[in-house]
Amino acid sequence: MSSTTAPSDITKWSSTDGEFRRQVSSFRSAVSSAADAEFPAEAGRYHLYVSLACPWAHRTLIVRQLKGLQNIIGLSVVSYLMGPNGWKFASPDEVPGATLDEINGAEYIREVYFKAEPNYAARFTVPVLWDKKKQTIVNNESSEIIRMFNTAFDDLVEPEYRGITFYPEDMRTQIDEINEWIYDTVNNGVYKSGFATAQGPYERHCRALFESLDRIEKILSENEFLLGSRLTEADLRLFTTIVRFDPVYHGHFKCNIKQIATGYPNILRWTREVYQLPGIAGTVNMEHIKKHYYMSHTQINPTQVVPLNNGPDLSSPEVRPAKRPY
Secondary structure, eight states: OOTTOOOTTTTOOBOTTSOBOOOOOSOBOOEEOSTTOSEEOOTTTEEEEEOSSOHHHHHHHHHHHHTTOTTTSEEEEEEEEEETTEEEEOOTTTSTTOOOOTTTOOSBHHHHHHHHOTTOOSOOOSOEEEETTTTEEEEOOHHHHHHHHHHTTTTTSOGGGTTOOSSOGGGHHHHHHHHHHHIIIIITHHHHHHTOOSHHHHHHHHHHHHHHHHHHHHHHHHOSBTTBSSOOHHHHHHHHHHTTIIIIITTTTOOOSOOHHHHOHHHHHHHHHHHTSTTTGGGOOHHHHHHHHHHHOTTTOTTOOOOSOOOSOSSOSOOOOSSOOO
16 A cells, blocks of 8 residues: 555445454554663653544543653644544644644644555554654554553653552553453444444444443442552543443444443442543543544444534542542
8 A cells, every 4th residue: 555545445344244353553662761772761752643532542642641741742633533544634723622743744644654654554543652753653552552651751750750650560460351351342342333234243242341331330339440449551441431432332333231321320430530530531522532433434324413412421520539549
């Protein structure tokens, strides 16, 4: 594929058997604080490309915020509308909340991929972590980017953010275990339900999704957060799916057995608690979220009509913990 060739199947998400199978990320290098690192941690060297609509990109935005990396890692935000050429940059006047690409001057995120790899032939996804010095993509896998943000820049952040970790050593086995089944059945489960084009795969994945939500509800009936009283990476990864659940996944992706607002009181309490942590609410842009899904997925919603409901009010009641839980 050349940089002038548009992918012809950008809305063809499912395979011929009706199953949705997520693409494996292509760029898997890491920023490190090690002296001999291929991509050493430096202030101002790296740039993050995100969509405010995308739950995978949202993870990286949250950890960038909670780790105090705003002045160390730059940010560009694409428009909510994903057309035939993929994610497009837009000025804030054109699309409030979006930005132009002031780093590479790209019109579409695909151009950033082609700059890093001229023969790139997979999907053009976000997030993307870009190295301005080497002029290449470091990583486009959200789960790995948040791990980098978690520790790699600790020597560069303000003192109040040093040592904050969402992947503490004594909890890593537990975090990895809960991440595995939540990713498969919830984070990716909503997509496997919504992008299915056959009844069998849809029903199988939708039922598995709600079995996991029931399991999470029980966990949160006994714990403040997924793994006890401490906020971890597992909570942040789940949060970006749950905040989109009622306004998008329940209707648009047919994940409609129950709603968070009326069917899961403990998940709702937990969602409010995470949302009300300092800095989190500012990463949630419901206009971008709803307009992206309902207007970009024309194979599901050809009229592009966007529903009014934004899901439960997450700002009330006040449930913010007395002290920072991480």
